[in-house]
Amino acid sequence: MATFGALIKTNKFDQALELFKTLMNNEGTPRHAWTYSKALGAAIKLNKYSLVMEILRHLQDHDVKIPASDYTKILTSCMEAKEWALALSMLSAMQNQGMQPSSSTLNLLVTGCGKDTFWNMVIEMYNGTPEDLRQLLDEKALGAVLLAHSQAESEEFQLRTVEICNVHKKTGESFPYQVAMFAVLEANQYSEVISLAADAASQGLEVTPLMCRSVVMAHIRSGSMDEARQLLEENARRMxxxxxxxxxxxxxxxxxxxxxxxxxxxxxxxxxxxxxxxxxxxxxxxxxxxxxxxxxxxxxxxxxxxxxxxxxxxxxxxxxxxxxxxxxxxxxxxxxx
Known part of the structure; x- marks a missing residue:
């Protein structure tokens, strides 16, 4: 172990990882959490992502628990490299050990996956996040969650945007409504679009141009042409x-x-x-x-x-x-x- 530590300390990551693989495959070797943390960090620095996954599986198989701070460092490195699948695996391993990321780390991870349109990953992360941590999602992360559900092919996921919107509507922002209205419009739930707009207005929120557009489209597609034309006329400047x-x-x-x-x-x-x-x-x-x-x-x-x-x-x-x-x-x- 001392040799491994010395190699890491002198940035000889390739040699350190070769030694770690030997130690990892030797069943008689003691499993020290710090060696796994250092090995994971070294593998990420060398862009050896398949080895990262191998180390992660070995860590889980042998019930080695590394600190939450080490998980966070490794998660951050994965995000910087835009290795979202790897970051999600790291998050899952962390949660399996009964730990949760900080709200700032989760926000960065969800937002990053959303920015690169990995919608399924965004949905998976949201589903695996405890309710108290969901409430700490910032506007960008919440936007990614809503967009991920609205872009899903499943009508069930599209309609779930309404549920998520209702949970987060106390944010005092129009954005959750805007995305939810778009999703239920695509799911052909026209009365739900109009109800969401009315709910937003009743809370004193700004009815945005895109929200107006969704309401007009809902009237058109439900056959209410006169209402659609009237709304278009009244909101021509806004839209x-x-x-x-x-x-x-x-x-x-x-x-x-x-x-x-x-x-x-x-x-x-x-x-x-x-x-x-x-x-x-x-x-x-x-x-x-x-x-x-x-x-x-x-x-x-x-x-x-x-x-x-x-x-x-x-x-x-x-x-x-x-x-x-x-x-x-x-x-x-x-x-x-």
Whole structure:
């Protein structure tokens, strides 16, 4: 053991690990917790992650207990290396020994996994965290937990965002509601979206643009078009640049389901007025619809907004959609006759 300690002290990690593996495989060797801690640290420094897992399994198999502070150091090293699977294994080993990470370590781990979109790991960590420690999740970590559930393919996990939101809503932030509303919208639970919005408002929380968007989409998808349009009109300024999808679904409904092209075209104009980020396909559809009307007034209104938007490459629009500007005068004169 003295030789192992000396090798670690002089940063001869490769030699130290070779010696440790020999000691580890010798059943007669005493199991000292400090040697496992040092070996784990050395293996991580050398990026020998498979060896880290081997040492960790050996530690658990022989019921060697290392201090929580050593687990925390190793966890931190795993996080710095973005070895999230290894960090999760380390967390699990720590918890199996009856220890829990500090709230700051847990927040960093959950946030890091969420940032790199390891959603399953985020869910697994949240499920394995005691209730008292869950209450100490900061905004970023809680956001990762909610997003992880909302991104899950399982409807059960999507709906669980409401439960998590209710547990954490005393944070006094709109964010838990915002993510929960998005998740239940994707799970087709439209009345739940509207209930969550009402609950947030009753607590005096800001109803964010994305929360408004979810409510409008819930009304559209449940067939309440009048309510959806009224909400869009009342919140046009608040929802600036996040209402495109709402308009798309309304336009499709009026154009394809109701065969009301005039109403669809009016909505196209509103979409362009209230959103700067409108893609080329939206412009193609809008101009195509407007050209099907007997009156060209809405078409030229759209052309005005196309010019004001400025960032749309005209060469990506089909030639027949771009009438010569001279025709505008002819159309205006014809409408006065």
């Amino acid at each position: 600036s640049n996040v209402s495109v999808e709402c308009y798309r679904e309304l336009i499709h409904h009026y154009a394809e389901v109701c065969s009301d092209r005039l109403e669809a075209c009016k909505l196209c104009v509103l979409m362009m007025q209230n959103n700067a980020d409108v893609n080329v396909d939206d412009w193609r559809s809008a101009l195509e619809l407007a050209l099907q009307l007997p009156d060209r007034a809405i078409y030229w209104e759209l052309r005005k907004w196309l010019r004001l938007h400025g960032g749309v490459p005209l060469n990506e629009l089909r030639e027949h959609l771009l009438l010569p500007e001279d025709n505008h005068q002819l159309d205006s004169a014809a409408s006065l006759q």
